[in-house]
Amino acid sequence: MIEPNITPELIADHGITPEEFERIKGILGREPNFTELGIFSVMWSEHCSYKNSKPVLRTFPTKGPQILVGAGEENAGVTDIGDGWAISFKIESHNHPSAVEPFQGAATGVGGILRDIFTMGARPILCMNSLRFGPIDGNDEAARRNKRLFAGVVGGIAHYGNCVGVPTVGGEVYFDESYEGNPLLNAMCLGLLRHEQIARGAAKGVGNPVFYVGPATGRDGLAGAAFASRELTEESHEDRPAVQVGDPFMEKLVLEAVLELLQTDAVVGIQDMGAAGLTCSTCETASRAGTGIEIDLAKVPQREPGMTPYEIMLSESQERMLVIVQKGREAEVQRILDKWDLPWAEIGFVTDTGLMRVKNHGQVVAEIPAAKLANDAPVYYRESKEPSYFAKTRAWKLSDLPSLTDPQKVLPELLASPTVASKNWVYRQYDHMVQTRTVVCPGSDAAVVRLKLAPPPAKDRYLAITTDCNGAYCYLDPYTGGAIAVAEAARNIVCSGGRPLAVTDNLNFGNPMKPEIFFQVREAARGITAGCNTFGTPVTGGNVSFYNESPAGAIDPTPVIGMVGLIDDIAHITTQWFKNHGDAIILAGNAVDAADPYLGLGGSEYAKRLHHIKAGLPPHLDLATEKKLQDAVLALIRDGKIKSAHDCSEGGLAVALAECCISRHPARNTPALIGARVDLSAFANGTRLDALLFGEAQSRIVLSVAQESADAVVAQLQAAGVPAAVIGAVGGDALEIRTGASACKWSVNELYDAWWYSITRKMES
Amino acid sequence: MKFGIIQFPGSNCDLDKLWVLQDVFKQEARYLWHKDTDIGDLDCIVVPGGFSYGDYLRTGAIARFSPVMKAVADHAAKGKLVIGICNGFQILCEAGLLPGALLRNRSLQFRCEHVYVRIETQKSPFTCAARTHEIMRIPVAHGEGCYFADPSTIAELKKNDQILFRYVDASGKVVDTASPNGSIENIAGVCNKARNVCGMMPHPERASEEVLGSADGRVVWESILNHLRGVESVPESVLAGGH
Amino acid sequence: MKAKIYVTPKKAVLDPQGKAVANALHSLGYAAVGDVHIGKYMEIELKTTDPAAARKQLEEMCHRILSNPVIEDYRFELES
Amino acid sequence: MKAKIYVTPKKAVLDPQGKAVANALHSLGYAAVGDVHIGKYMEIELKTTDPAAARKQLEEMCHRILSNPVIEDYRFELES
Numbered sequence A: 001m002i003e004p005n006i007t008p009e010l011i012a013d014h015g016i017t018p019e020e021f022e023r024i025k026g027i028l029g030r031e032p033n034f035t036e037l038g039i040f041s042v043m044w045s046e047h048c049s050y051k052n053s054k055p056v057l058r059t060f061p062t063k064g065p066q067i068l069v070g071a072g073e074e075n076a077g078v079t080d081i082g083d084g085w086a087i088s089f090k091i092e093s094h095n096h097p098s099a100v101e102p103f104q105g106a107a108t109g110v111g112g113i114l115r116d117i118f119t120m121g122a123r124p125i126l127c128m129n130s131l132r133f134g135p136i137d138g139n140d141e142a143a144r145r146n147k148r149l150f151a152g153v154v155g156g157i158a159h160y161g162n163c164v165g166v167p168t169v170g171g172e173v174y175f176d177e178s179y180e181g182n183p184l185l186n187a188m189c190l191g192l193l194r195h196e197q198i199a200r201g202a203a204k205g206v207g208n209p210v211f212y213v214g215p216a217t218g219r220d221g222l223a224g225a226a227f228a229s230r231e232l233t234e235e236s237h238e239d240r241p242a243v244q245v246g247d248p249f250m251e252k253l254v255l256e257a258v259l260e261l262l263q264t265d266a267v268v269g270i271q272d273m274g275a276a277g278l279t280c281s282t283c284e285t286a287s288r289a290g291t292g293i294e295i296d297l298a299k300v301p302q303r304e305p306g307m308t309p310y311e312i313m314l315s316e317s318q319e320r321m322l323v324i325v326q327k328g329r330e331a332e333v334q335r336i337l338d339k340w341d342l343p344w345a346e347i348g349f350v351t352d353t354g355l356m357r358v359k360n361h362g363q364v365v366a367e368i369p370a371a372k373l374a375n376d377a378p379v380y381y382r383e384s385k386e387p388s389y390f391a392k393t394r395a396w397k398l399s400d401l402p403s404l405t406d407p408q409k410v411l412p413e414l415l416a417s418p419t420v421a422s423k424n425w426v427y428r429q430y431d432h433m434v435q436t437r438t439v440v441c442p443g444s445d446a447a448v449v450r451l452k453l454a455p456p457p458a459k460d461r462y463l464a465i466t467t468d469c470n471g472a473y474c475y476l477d478p479y480t481g482g483a484i485a486v487a488e489a490a491r492n493i494v495c496s497g498g499r500p501l502a503v504t505d506n507l508n509f510g511n512p513m514k515p516e517i518f519f520q521v522r523e524a525a526r527g528i529t530a531g532c533n534t535f536g537t538p539v540t541g542g543n544v545s546f547y548n549e550s551p552a553g554a555i556d557p558t559p560v561i562g563m564v565g566l567i568d569d570i571a572h573i574t575t576q577w578f579k580n581h582g583d584a585i586i587l588a589g590n591a592v593d594a595a596d597p598y599l600g601l602g603g604s605e606y607a608k609r610l611h612h613i614k615a616g617l618p619p620h621l622d623l624a625t626e627k628k629l630q631d632a633v634l635a636l637i638r639d640g641k642i643k644s645a646h647d648c649s650e651g652g653l654a655v656a657l658a659e660c661c662i663s664r665h666p667a668r669n670t671p672a673l674i675g676a677r678v679d680l681s682a683f684a685n686g687t688r689l690d691a692l693l694f695g696e697a698q699s700r701i702v703l704s705v706a707q708e709s710a711d712a713v714v715a716q717l718q719a720a721g722v723p724a725a726v727i728g729a730v731g732g733d734a735l736e737i738r739t740g741a742s743a744c745k746w747s748v749n750e751l752y753d754a755w756w757y758s759i760t761r762k763m764e765s
Numbered sequence B: 001m002k003f004g005i006i007q008f009p010g011s012n013c014d015l016d017k018l019w020v021l022q023d024v025f026k027q028e029a030r031y032l033w034h035k036d037t038d039i040g041d042l043d044c045i046v047v048p049g050g051f052s053y054g055d056y057l058r059t060g061a062i063a064r065f066s067p068v069m070k071a072v073a074d075h076a077a078k079g080k081l082v083i084g085i086c087n088g089f090q091i092l093c094e095a096g097l098l099p100g101a102l103l104r105n106r107s108l109q110f111r112c113e114h115v116y117v118r119i120e121t122q123k124s125p126f127t128c129a130a131r132t133h134e135i136m137r138i139p140v141a142h143g144e145g146c147y148f149a150d151p152s153t154i155a156e157l158k159k160n161d162q163i164l165f166r167y168v169d170a171s172g173k174v175v176d177t178a179s180p181n182g183s184i185e186n187i188a189g190v191c192n193k194a195r196n197v198c199g200m201m202p203h204p205e206r207a208s209e210e211v212l213g214s215a216d217g218r219v220v221w222e223s224i225l226n227h228l229r230g231v232e233s234v235p236e237s238v239l240a241g242g243h
Numbered sequence C, D: 001m002k003a004k005i006y007v008t009p010k011k012a013v014l015d016p017q018g019k020a021v022a023n024a025l026h027s028l029g030y031a032a033v034g035d036v037h038i039g040k041y042m043e044i045e046l047k048t049t050d051p052a053a054a055r056k057q058l059e060e061m062c063h064r065i066l067s068n069p070v071i072e073d074y075r076f077e078l079e080s
């Protein structure tokens, strides 16, 4: 086999800078060969090394009494939920593969995050996903392409998750021009385990055999990590070998076998072969244990003849695991793998050399200090500079926005905006009930699952889970946008009856080498940190996805927050829809935020959708105010006073009220619609009508309570320092909103039709 | 009563079945491995949902050749109970233990949602505890649930009262839009001629506890238990307040 | 030897996929497209040199597992 | 005219379905079975009489929607 010479061009092709190459030579004490160059290039890619984001990630709060395994220690963090039980959860992107091949890209994204969780020893009990696409309105070339991507991604998530048998219980989807050509797929998974079941990805015990488990290695997905660390260009569609095909059936077998293996103590360490495949799993396990590892590639099952060491080490074929077995216990491990009909091979052993030594038919083809490879990638403090577009977006004044005269048409239009509209076209394709844990199915503020720790009728435990991020807010002000993502997630948890516990994050940005992009990264992270500190939710892990740019430019900064909350009692579980005729409707929080120069309209769905304006500043957020609101509402829920709670987000108060009326959906084609009469006249004086109805002021929750407890609830909120007022009553078959002299009335049927079928109509036209 | 729940590679509703039978209904229930040939003495075999063998080729096509399926056929031949749910229904059809086949949903999409399902007859071990035309609100979750059989088989099913479940609207009417998959005559579940083997696409185990939003599916398990206990048919008055 | 197997939906069976593809082609402007039918195509390597035996086996495989006679027809070709 | 289109997984791409079917056939005792590949077979009616134009259209349809060129190959035959 003839390997190419190491030329400056080859080095550059591998995304390695001349300084990095010097550093590699320093580590090896010589020039790397071709295989070693490939190994360094994937391990030192942004995707694996976080070289451009580490300094930022270090600023996140990651500690807390609930943290059992912290961020970055292992494949995923582990968080205590009491009584010896724990959860492990994480979010991960698969943006570039999804741009090139949406179905398989999304499917393998789900596969990868599932493996991160079950290698921790946890049984995956739910998935979520956060998606971004270009607009799907109309039928021009671009819209058709966006629809194809959207349909493909959703189909791929469904295909994989449904087959493995993990329910997809929620998520979010936004549509915006900035994601045109660079859609986002962030998949989150959460697993359940006992404290004593936490598994480690460490190659401990010199002499212990190293097993390869799963299907044979092919040329698919060659160097996907490097692919994820580049901008998408016109030529990206030629990056085809980087696309992998997933086999969820195999994943299910691997999952069951791994959990069964971990029940024995015959396994000392385990890691999935995700990004950078065999390379990453071998050097990281050795590095964590402070050992070395030696493997022979001739023993690695291969799908195609003639694969080179370079290809085998860099392949990202799916559904493979590396398992380090206690010496002498091989037979036990083999019995379990055979039971599940899984292919496996013993490919090497743990050494005390600190080296990752790779042989091929006995001949050494790569030899690199494992810890240096895994941990000594350069770390860059990138330059940051305030984006020049701020000058333009901030020059825009609220007075430039024409005033609203006829809200009657606007509300249905906003409800039909794909970002606001019901996502049933998406979630009905996902099995969201398998495992019979889902207590609140998709369609409310957060998903709620029971953990089935105790057989009925004994007391069980419940989790609330949500993902949130508004990219337009982050574009206009990354700090506030980042903080709002956390605040909104926490608000969704609280509205569902939970107390926020911990978060995972997925930082989706453009090219961090550009100072204006890095500014966004740094500021958004600062906002996330502020938010997490406020709500006491440490970051347990996450993922960074840079280079999300298409020829038209970078995506809006999109730091997605996945948050988990604990619900202490079944009675606290709360949903967003109105329940009974006659109940009082209470707005907790200010109708209009006087501290906001844009009155909640900057970056709002209203400004974007109806006026095609993405300018100004995002809604103002005061974290202390937000915390007060959430604490007060949670206390009321715990007191059993609240019948429904819904946070105000995209589309503002009018959309939130409409959703309370139309979002309860007991069965196919059978919504349970309920009207409401609302009077906002008290707030209408001297304020803009558009801000009152559609402004996206933060720190607001729409509650409904029994009429007789309305006064007490308002008093309790006010006593806690939260502005509150009764704004109407539930009932009838129309939503009526009075604002001073004028009033609007919409039949709930009309609103429901606009909201529920909007995405279906667009996808089927 | 003794229940056996089959585990094929790719089954994923097996745990849910064990939970509902063992923890909710307090019955003796255990797993049967797909490679088992001796399944011992059981009152009822449950073929669970999931994606046996990845649903590759056709749903149920590969699973039906598993060693355990011979034992299932023997069990059924003795007149003992077998119930296949979702993928289990597909497997029983492929195995020839039930008539017909399940095609891709007419929408070409997987569908997970609650639907209304009417119990068409009480004359089966799987529906004997139901009230006349009882309607269940119950989840479905499948990509291939469109029931198909040729016209003479359908006529035969009707003649023998073998159609156990149909998709209906909230008022109990059989209408096209009530069906999540485009099944012929809105069929959601059938039994064999001997009435001891049942297949259904909806998931009664996902609607057997109030906390999951519906306990309407309990009637299926209660029917099986009544039948096994020899309580053939319960007077309507007793059931009126039930489930 | 190599067998090529074609499994197609029976006439009486709905073919929503065929319909969907036909619609998609029309909306992309392919007006000449008429009916579309979609089935499966399989290639199987057979390590045997006896065509008669191979045919017999294939017939059996198609009937038992590769197709479902309730909803599908099949045919195959054998190449050496 | 009628077109017959064959869409098959690319060689370098994983074909889990083919693999699962091959395993199933082995365990049913068909020991002679080697590799199995599973793809799609489509029949499309074309209301045209010009084979050259039909071919050009088919080529385009296959590339744009009938196959996924990232992971699949296609070929077609035209019959009149």
Ligand SMILES: Nc1ncnc2c1ncn2[C@@H]1O[C@H](COP(=O)(O)OP(=O)(O)O)[C@@H](O)[C@H]1O
Binding pocket: A128, A129, A130, A131, A168, A169, A170, A171, A172, A173, A419, A420, A423, A426, A427, A430, A441, A442, A443, A444, A445, A446, A447, A467, A468, A492, A649, A650
């Ligand atoms: N990609 C998705 N997958 C599954 N469920 C989704 C997805 N997108 C939205 N949903 C569900 O639809 C409901 C509404 O979502 P969203 O409009 O984002 O709510 P909110 O504004 O309250 O965060 C939620 O229950 C959510 O989980």
Ligand SMILES: [Mg+2]
Binding pocket: A444, A445, A492, A647, A649
């Ligand atoms: Mg919300």
